[in-house]
Amino acid sequence: MREAKLPLTKRPVPKDRPLWAHESEFLFRSGENSLKTEQTYRSGLRLFADWLQHFKKDGYSLEDEFPITVGAVTNDHLLQYRQWLLMNRSAKTAQTYVAGVMAYLTFLEDRDELPEAIQLGKLQRQMRKRRSGTNHAEVVVDLDEARQDIPKIVAWYDTQPIPAENDQYNRRLSALRDRALIYTIYSTGARISEIVSLNRPQGQSGAPTFLLVTGKGNKTRTVFIRDYARPPLEAYLRERKDSNRAMFLSHSRNSNNARITITSVHNVVKKAVKALKLHSKLSAHDFRHYRATQLLRDGVPLEVLQEYLGHADIGTTRNIYAPIIGAQIIEEWLNNVDTADPAKLEK
Numbered sequence: 420m421r422e423a424k425l426p427l428t429k430r431p432v433p434k435d436r437p438l439w440a441h442e443s444e445f446l447f448r449s450g451e452n453s454l455k456t457e458q459t460y461r462s463g464l465r466l467f468a469d470w471l472q473h474f475k476k477d478g479y480s481l482e483d484e485f486p487i488t489v490g491a492v493t494n495d496h497l498l499q500y501r502q503w504l505l506m507n508r509s510a511k512t513a514q515t516y517v518a519g520v521m522a523y524l525t526f527l528e529d530r531d532e533l534p535e536a537i538q539l540g541k542l543q544r545q546m547r548k549r550r551s552g553t554n555h556a557e558v559v560v561d562l563d564e565a566r567q568d569i570p571k572i573v574a575w576y577d578t579q580p581i582p583a584e585n586d587q588y589n590r591r592l593s594a595l596r597d598r599a600l601i602y603t604i605y606s607t608g609a610r611i612s613e614i615v616s617l618n619r620p621q622g623q624s625g626a627p628t629f630l631l632v633t634g635k636g637n638k639t640r641t642v643f644i645r646d647y648a649r650p651p652l653e654a655y656l657r658e659r660k661d662s663n664r665a666m667f668l669s670h671s672r673n674s675n676n677a678r679i680t681i682t683s684v685h686n687v688v689k690k691a692v693k694a695l696k697l698h699s700k701l702s703a704h705d706f707r708h709y710r711a712t713q714l715l716r717d718g719v720p721l722e723v724l725q726e727y728l729g730h731a732d733i734g735t736t737r738n739i740y741a742p743i744i745g746a747q748i749i750e751e752w753l754n755n756v757d758t759a760d761p762a763k764l765e766k
Contacts (some may be wrong), residue, residue: 463519565698589670599655606648608710617666626652
């Protein structure tokens with residue numbers, strides 16, 4: 420087998436240790452449902468490490484021993500890496516490699532090992548702005564039609580067979596979890612980071628009707644488990660024999676019943692998107708956007724939607740979702756009053 424080499428400096432890839440701290444665990448979790456994802460993320464992280472050292476970014480040099488850490492990485496480094504990728508690799512490669520690095524940083528954030536110099540929320544906003552020059556509202560509008568298929572994802576998991584008995588691979592538990600997870604995301608409209616942080620209420624059997632979550636800015640709010648979401652959640656919780664407080668666990672082999680990761684949640688959604696041949700850009704986060712616009716269209720006041728989504732400022736809610744509702748209102752009026760063909764109007 421040909422020796423693997425780093426892409427820029429052509430140095431041999433170490434065989435006895437990873438390039439990044441906790442890289443092996445991260446890649447193992449990323450590859451639970453897709454070997455291709457694991458391979459792509461490994462390539463993205465490998466290039467990022469080589470890029471930092473080759474260009475001698477602050478805190479990194481060719482003399483560094485592996486594994487290295489993200490201790491010296493900043494938002495600016497990540498933005499520069501993305502820009503370099505866009506100039507030196509295909510757009511698709513740039514997108515997937517950046518996704519791999521971002522997933523790794525999210526993994527570290529879940530472990531409380533992300534340096535303060537890396538602000539993921541701000542970084543994601545900066546990348547979106549640099550990528551398309553659009554704001555949140557434009558992103559929401561662009562995929563609004565595709566998001567109307569979100570209920571199909573729920574229905575798909577509702578019809579997937581559940582193994583009669585659990586096996587060494589925990590297939591039954593995983594199937595029950597995936598169904599309960601999809602229903603919970605839909606019911607709550609919560610951020611995916613909030614979903615993975617959910618805990619089972621102590622001293623309570625079955626599924627709760629509501630839970631408290633701590634979102635952005637350490638703001639605590641209530642998320643609701645609606646009647647339609649409780650049966651699949653109860654079926655999953657009833658099957659579990661562990662004492663872990665986490666609402667959703669990873670049941671793959673060697674995971675030791677660890678809390679499910681954000682990447683795994685996205686993979687659960689992507690599995691249905693692929694099977695149903697839906698818009699390829701639909702993700703777990705689109706459940707939140709779909710629910711927001713659905714509730715607005717059904718007449719839920721903006722102030723109520725702000726609380727449901729956990730936005731600190733109602734202006735955020737208005738700026739993101741009002742354009743869709745505004746467009747709907749205008750279209751309804753135009754359909755009623757603007758019906759004449761101008762070519763047939765009398766002069």
